[in-house]
Amino acid sequence: MRHAEEICRAKGTQLTPLRRRVLEALAAAERPLGAYDLVERLGRERRIAPISVYRVLDVLIEAGLIHRIATRNTYLPCNHAHESHAATVFLVCSSCGGVDEVTSDEIAASLTGTAAATGFRPGARAVEVEGECAGCQAAASPR
Amino acid sequence: MRHAEEICRAKGTQLTPLRRRVLEALAAAERPLGAYDLVERLGRERRIAPISVYRVLDVLIEAGLIHRIATRNTYLPCNHAHESHAATVFLVCSSCGGVDEVTSDEIAASLTGTAAATGFRPGARAVEVEGECAGCQAAASPR
DNA sequence: GTCACTATGTTATGTTGTAACGCTCACGGT
DNA sequence: ACCGTGAGCGTTACAACATAACATAGTGAC
Ligand SMILES: [Zn+2]
Ligand SMILES: [Zn+2]
Ligand SMILES: [Zn+2]
Ligand SMILES: [Zn+2]
Numbered sequence: 289m290r291h292a293e294e295i296c297r298a299k300g301t302q303l304t305p306l307r308r309r310v311l312e313a314l315a316a317a318e319r320p321l322g323a324y325d326l327v328e329r330l331g332r333e334r335r336i337a338p339i340s341v342y343r344v345l346d347v348l349i350e351a352g353l354i355h356r357i358a359t360r361n362t363y364l365p366c367n368h369a370h371e372s373h374a375a376t377v378f379l380v381c382s383s384c385g386g387v388d389e390v391t392s393d394e395i396a397a398s399l400t401g402t403a404a405a406t407g408f409r410p411g412a413r414a415v416e417v418e419g420e421c422a423g424c425q426a427a428a429s430p431r
Numbered sequence: 432m433r434h435a436e437e438i439c440r441a442k443g444t445q446l447t448p449l450r451r452r453v454l455e456a457l458a459a460a461e462r463p464l465g466a467y468d469l470v471e472r473l474g475r476e477r478r479i480a481p482i483s484v485y486r487v488l489d490v491l492i493e494a495g496l497i498h499r500i501a502t503r504n505t506y507l508p509c510n511h512a513h514e515s516h517a518a519t520v521f522l523v524c525s526s527c528g529g530v531d532e533v534t535s536d537e538i539a540a541s542l543t544g545t546a547a548a549t550g551f552r553p554g555a556r557a558v559e560v561e562g563e564c565a566g567c568q569a570a571a572s573p574r
Numbered sequence: 575g576t577c578a579c580t581a582t583g584t585t586a587t588g589t590t591g592t593a594a595c596g597c598t599c600a601c602g603g604t
Numbered sequence: 605a606c607c608g609t610g611a612g613c614g615t616t617a618c619a620a621c622a623t624a625a626c627a628t629a630g631t632g633a634c
Contacts, residue, residue: 359501394541416556420554466620
């Protein structure tokens with residue numbers, strides 16, 4: 289995460305000021321942000337067009353520095369290495385909006401096996417589970 | 432699938448003409464359709480407003496008669512019973528746009544276990560895998 | 575008849591994401 | 605120095621996806 293520059297360079301691109309600002313804004317947020325949230329947060333003094341934000345998001349996703357939550361149309365920074373072939377699972381709390389990113393080799397294997405059974409060649413995976421996080425459960429139930 | 436009416440009744444709702452038409456349009460399509468595809472297909476003689484289509488889609492999803500593909504913003508009919516607690520996996524072909532729906536108890540178990548490990552109480556799941564279907568692979572590779 | 579409820583229509587608007595094109599800057603070749 | 609090339613971002617306009625607010629039509633209970 290502190291090595292974002294290296295990761296970008298390895299991908300043949302750079303961590304420009306704007307890209308860094310997007311990354312920092314996402315890191316500073318306690319939950320995933322929408323593209324227009326970023327437009328607003330980055331455009332305080334000088335307006336940034338949505339298209340610019342989307343371009344940055346594409347680059348960062350491609351570099352593996354952030355993820356997109358398809359069920360919410362939001363984006364969050366990634367703190368993982370993703371070196372293994374583990375599947376990434378996003379636990380999306382419908383109460384607080386927070387997202388926990390966990391990985392699982394087991395799910396990756398199941399997923400690959402399931403796909404292979406139908407002759408499907410798998411690529412990108414989106415595994416998103418909506419529910420209630422531990423914190424919100426504790427807050428909701430008295431004692 | 433032929434018992435859509437019963438399913439709706441069991442849910443305390445009805446399979447109205449409009450809802451039936453949406454269901455039939457999705458069934459007739461060879462791939463998932465977007466809401467505005469449906470607006471167009473159903474509005475040939477008499478215009479249907481987007482909001483009406485979205486309302487119908489909500490009801491059908493609630494009844495379990497159709498599914499939404501979050502990564503594509505499209506909808507497809509469901510031919511499964513979904514009686515077990517198996518997880519549903521959508522294999523989305525990035526080449527032809529077709530979607531294969533498969534279920535897996537194994538993935539459901541892994542998913543539940545993974546969520547439980549963090550104290551997360553899981554609800555709805557969206558497991559979507561993008562890739563290339565068997566048919567498109569065969570068409571792409573000569574011989 | 576009146577009331578409540580479900581389903582849909584009408585109009586307008588909000589949210590999310592892209593297309594097309596131009597400008598600037600850094601860099602490498604000559 | 606000059607030019608070409610490519611990356612990155614700006615500007616404008618628009619497409620695609622989704623919902624809010626309110627009105628209307630039918631159905632059945634009482
Ligand atoms: Zn990650
Ligand atoms: Zn929560
Ligand atoms: Zn299904
Ligand atoms: Zn295909």
